[in-house]
Amino acid sequence: MRLASIIPLAFLAACGSTPSPATPSGNCTVVRMVSVQGGFSPSQITLKPGGCVEFRNDDTNSVHDATFPGNSGLNTQIIPPGGGKRVVLTLAGTYDYVCSVGSHAATMRGTIRVQ
Numbered sequence: 001m002r003l004a005s006i007i008p009l010a011f012l013a014a015c016g017s018t019p020s021p022a023t024p025s026g027n028c029t030v031v032r033m034v035s036v037q038g039g040f041s042p043s044q045i046t047l048k049p050g051g052c053v054e055f056r057n058d059d060t061n062s063v064h065d066a067t068f069p070g071n072s073g074l075n076t077q078i079i080p081p082g083g084g085k086r087v088v089l090t091l092a093g094t095y096d097y098v099c100s101v102g103s104h105a106a107t108m109r110g111t112i113r114v115q
Contacts, residue, residue, distance in 0.1 A: 032056050044113075
């Protein structure tokens, strides 16, 4: 009975919303949204199925998002400065994403490969 209480807590700690400055952070790779000129950093990532990406908005002056054309279930919605959002990718494939705020998509692009 006691063990059943511990397992869900361990799962929540691994994929919770508390940000971590490390890259990668446990099972979650951090992608920083630096600025429109700086884009996503890193912009190319390879994960195993079930891998986690945390999009962190490190831009002090602008909101950003990560929009996955053709896969809206992964979209992060708007992330304010200092905020973050985690996405878990369970299926193998290539996932392209952009920042859809204003004209940001021209320079803020990235790809996640799950293999």
